[in-house]
Amino acid sequence: MADKAGGQRGRRPQGQDAQPNEPTLTRERIAATAVNMLDAKGLDGLTMRGLAEAMGSGVMSLYWHVENKEAVFDLALDTVLEYSAPTSLQDWRGDIVHVLDDWRATMLRHPWSALLLPRRVLGPNILVRLERLSTCLSAGGVAEADVNAAIWSLWNYVMGATVTRASFGPSDADRAVSQERLAELGSLYPFLGRSRLLLDDDWDGTFRRGLDFLLDGIAPKR
Structure with missing residues (x-):
């Protein structure tokens, strides 16, 4: 999914460095955690703060990888819709x-x-x-x-x-x-x-x- 121009992804906000013992965040880990939260709580149950807490992370560290909750929705949705097609078109x-x-x-x-x-x-x-x-x-x-x-x-x-x-x-x-x-x-x-x-x-x-x-x-x- 395309990022918005000038978005926050890939750039940690000034003065909002990760805490020393904060676990490493990746988009894959964010997506997997978001999917679990959505399965358990539905669309209204996912918040950026709740997502960060579920990963043992600070909210601002989360924003370094995804712009906002809408971007998390996109990431989670695309993750569950992954598809492995048959290798050849026979029928x-x-x-x-x-x-x-x-x-x-x-x-x-x-x-x-x-x-x-x-x-x-x-x-x-x-x-x-x-x-x-x-x-x-x-x-x-x-x-x-x-x-x-x-x-x-x-x-x-x-x-x-x-x-x-x-x-x-x-x-x-x-x-x-x-x-x-x-x-x-x-x-x-x-x-x-x-x-x-x-x-x-x-x-x-x-x-x-x-x-x-x-x-x-x-x-x-x-």
Whole structure:
């Protein structure tokens, strides 16, 4: 991620030297600590003072490595979105499923990332994923003029699926009661009653099947 011109990174503020026994700070250590804090406390739970305390450091020493909390968010987000793509492009659909399955699983492990990603400038690791998707779509026969629309369709699908799964609130008992009410109102909602929609909790299978529907529309199997 690019630094702002004239930013503080790489330059210790005058008169704010590190304390003698202060542990060494690195951007990697800052990122790992920030990810742990975000996993435990969410976006509102991360503060620069709290981050510094978690690393046994002074706040001003932290500012020597990152400009502000927004820069920490960027660093943490890019860290969790790191992606190791398959070495060769053999099956364009399989590669797309791999990219999006991994992306969704990553965001479910770190729910704050799904909320943060749409608000941030895209970092190197998410750009790696988007570049891979573009390459796969091209290999699948999608015209270059249509790749952007295909990319945003896949983006919207994986983000929507992730946020819905991460924030889905009703308990199993609540869903069972709701399904019973649908059955009692069968004449109004006959299909929902038969399909038992509210009891369907195959989140992973539904994600895969929905992705197949989407990919069939973008570039049908040949």
